[in-house]
Amino acid sequence: MSATTTATSPAGQHNLSFGGVVRSEWIKLRTLRSTVWCYLIIIVVTIGLALLLAASSRSSAGPRGGAAAALPGQAAWLQVTTPGIGLAQLVVAVLGALVITGEYGTGMIRSTFAAVPTRLPAVVAKALVLGVSTFVVSLVALIAAALVTAPFMPDKGVTPDFGDWHIWWALVGGAGYLAFIALLSFSIGALIRNSAGGIAASLGFILVVPTIVSIFASVTQADWVRNLGSFLPSDAGGRMYAYVTDAAVKSTDLIVLTPWQGALVLAAWIVLLFAIAAVLVKRRDA
Amino acid sequence: MIEATGLTKRYGGKTAVDNIDFTVKPGMVTGFLGPNGAGKSTTMRLIVGLDRPTSGRVTVNGSRYSELKAPLHEVGVLLDAKAVHTGRTAFNHLLALAATHRIPRSRVHEVIGLTGLESVAGQRVGGFSLGMGQRLGIAAALLGDPSTLILDEPVNGLDPEGVIWVRELARHLASEGRTIFLSSHLMSEMAQTADHIIVLGRGRIIANAPVADIVALATGKAVHVRTPDAAKLTKLLGAKKATVTTGQPDVLEVTGMTAPEIGELAAKEGVVLHELTPAAGSLEDAYLALTQDEVEYHTREVTR
Numbered sequence: 001m002s003a004t005t006t007a008t009s010p011a012g013q014h015n016l017s018f019g020g021v022v023r024s025e026w027i028k029l030r031t032l033r034s035t036v037w038c039y040l041i042i043i044v045v046t047i048g049l050a051l052l053l054a055a056s057s058r059s060s061a062g063p064r065g066g067a068a069a070a071l072p073g074q075a076a077w078l079q080v081t082t083p084g085i086g087l088a089q090l091v092v093a094v095l096g097a098l099v100i101t102g103e104y105g106t107g108m109i110r111s112t113f114a115a116v117p118t119r120l121p122a123v124v125a126k127a128l129v130l131g132v133s134t135f136v137v138s139l140v141a142l143i144a145a146a147l148v149t150a151p152f153m154p155d156k157g158v159t160p161d162f163g164d165w166h167i168w169w170a171l172v173g174g175a176g177y178l179a180f181i182a183l184l185s186f187s188i189g190a191l192i193r194n195s196a197g198g199i200a201a202s203l204g205f206i207l208v209v210p211t212i213v214s215i216f217a218s219v220t221q222a223d224w225v226r227n228l229g230s231f232l233p234s235d236a237g238g239r240m241y242a243y244v245t246d247a248a249v250k251s252t253d254l255i256v257l258t259p260w261q262g263a264l265v266l267a268a269w270i271v272l273l274f275a276i277a278a279v280l281v282k283r284r285d286a
Numbered sequence: 287m288i289e290a291t292g293l294t295k296r297y298g299g300k301t302a303v304d305n306i307d308f309t310v311k312p313g314m315v316t317g318f319l320g321p322n323g324a325g326k327s328t329t330m331r332l333i334v335g336l337d338r339p340t341s342g343r344v345t346v347n348g349s350r351y352s353e354l355k356a357p358l359h360e361v362g363v364l365l366d367a368k369a370v371h372t373g374r375t376a377f378n379h380l381l382a383l384a385a386t387h388r389i390p391r392s393r394v395h396e397v398i399g400l401t402g403l404e405s406v407a408g409q410r411v412g413g414f415s416l417g418m419g420q421r422l423g424i425a426a427a428l429l430g431d432p433s434t435l436i437l438d439e440p441v442n443g444l445d446p447e448g449v450i451w452v453r454e455l456a457r458h459l460a461s462e463g464r465t466i467f468l469s470s471h472l473m474s475e476m477a478q479t480a481d482h483i484i485v486l487g488r489g490r491i492i493a494n495a496p497v498a499d500i501v502a503l504a505t506g507k508a509v510h511v512r513t514p515d516a517a518k519l520t521k522l523l524g525a526k527k528a529t530v531t532t533g534q535p536d537v538l539e540v541t542g543m544t545a546p547e548i549g550e551l552a553a554k555e556g557v558v559l560h561e562l563t564p565a566a567g568s569l570e571d572a573y574l575a576l577t578q579d580e581v582e583y584h585t586r587e588v589t590r
Binding site: 020024032108110111116 | 358
């Protein structure tokens with residue numbers, strides 16, 4: 001055994017490898033119907049809501065249409081392209097939690113950890129496969145949404161410009177946001193190990209906590225509370241798909257994160273929760 | 287080869303496995319026997335690193351399970367039939383496990399054929415019966431063609447044909463020099479499959495010996511005597527300090543004397559014997575004798 005330098009044993013057998021574990025997790029992800037359904041819903045919701053908003057705001061009478069028309073050019077196009085993200089984030093949060101809690105709930109986790117006894121490679125591979133898949137599906141859905149809304153824009157006095165890299169960055173940011181939310185929810189799921197609990201905690205963290213903070217902010221009128229809200233996952237992550245130009249920097253006392261800062265803040269949340277989850281996954285009995 | 291030394295597992299205040307030492311050797315089937323709740327499953331989970339021992343150590347082929355380079359090739363494990371995601375098909379379940387060790391798709395088909403799952407391989411596991419789940423678990427254990435097999439209650443839920451298949455499979459794999467460790471709470475099953483038996487009761491090893499020795503523990507202790515003159519014989523035996531119990535008027539169960547001694551005594555005193563049989567100790571009797579104080583959940587005798 002010591003003489004062999006390859007990962008192949010004499011009988012043509014292979015050692016456990018991270019590449020193999022990633023492949024295994026990819027097979028697991030794509031062979032569950034919940035995954036397929038979640039991704040289909042993301043695509044339908046993203047394109048559908050964009051189309052609906054683009055078509056309905058044609059007559060700039062509605063409040064939404066009015067708002068869109070009030071925004072400068074490309075930002076208005078982006079605004080009608082990305083409304084689906086708000087709904088899609090709920091779907092990816094559910095998917096992210098299920099990817100890990102589903103294994104705990106069914107007992108599959110014991111098979112997984114028997115095959116990968118060091119455990120962390122399996123959890124990291126799961127997160128990797130989930131993040132990349134969610135990013136790709138979301139990006140495809142968002143680009144499609146941009147394409148289907150583009151024909152409606154000239155009616156609103158906006159000429160869609162596919163050469164505007166701000167638009168592309170915002171779409172990539174939106175897909176990245178959804179992938180990050182999936183990973184955030186995944187980390188929470190790995191901590192809680194129960195599907196209902198994991199989904200509830202994730203949605204609570206993404207939706208309820210910001211609401212509470214904003215209520216608190218409006219009651220106290222304190223800037224620090226508002227600034228605190230900017231660092232919550234959903235608010236910080238939401239900046240990832242904002243249409244930002246160098247000119248659009250506001251001058252107030254409130255903190256407004258740039259897309260990159262928002263991404264980093266959300267990433268920091270994920271790293272924190274994932275690290276806690278990783279320690280517990282390693283230590284707990286499966 | 288599985289070696290445990292000082293292996294202990296506590297869950298809160300409850301000790302599931304209490305400082306046990308044992309070795310499971312290759313080339314034979316080792317049975318792991320004990321009443322429900324004795325700690326068999328916990329021990330098996332400790333071997334494959336799903337639970338962490340509170341103290342002590344257990345190794346497979348000299349290494350801790352988590353340190354194995356290719357766990358699936360060294361150890362195949364069936365812990366319970368339901369360690370499978372119910373939403374995935376049997377084939378995809380095996381394919382995903384195989385991928386971790388780059389085990390080829392052809393091997394997945396092979397173990398499906400071996401366990402007789404061809405007709406249901408494309409169905410989602412959620413609809414499986416206990417027996418089919420058990421076969422899938424065994425298929426997963428065999429996937430890496432491992433040198434050690436750990437099977438927790440493998441015949442649970444199997445039909446008679448399946449039980450015989452598991453028995454023959456275990457014997458066959460052992461004959462190839464593999465280490466086979468299988469648990470059961472059914473003594474009769476072990477008697478037909480195992481070469482060596484480790485009996486566990488309340489987390490402690492209460493016997494660790496070849497099957498024949500375990501049976502011998504209960505052999506030759508009682509002699510079954512049938513006589514029309516039971517009263518006289520009882521008196522005579524009592525004088526010799528033998529213990530006599532009776533069920534029917536003409537039947538005596540004698541302990542403390544061997545069958546030849548009883549026969550000679552009866553001949554000398556002119557007592558007619560219709561039957562004189564040393565009770566052949568069954569593994570079942572031995573098991574009950576060994577574990578009667580170790581059973582966690584006693585049933586009360588049914589009274590009317």
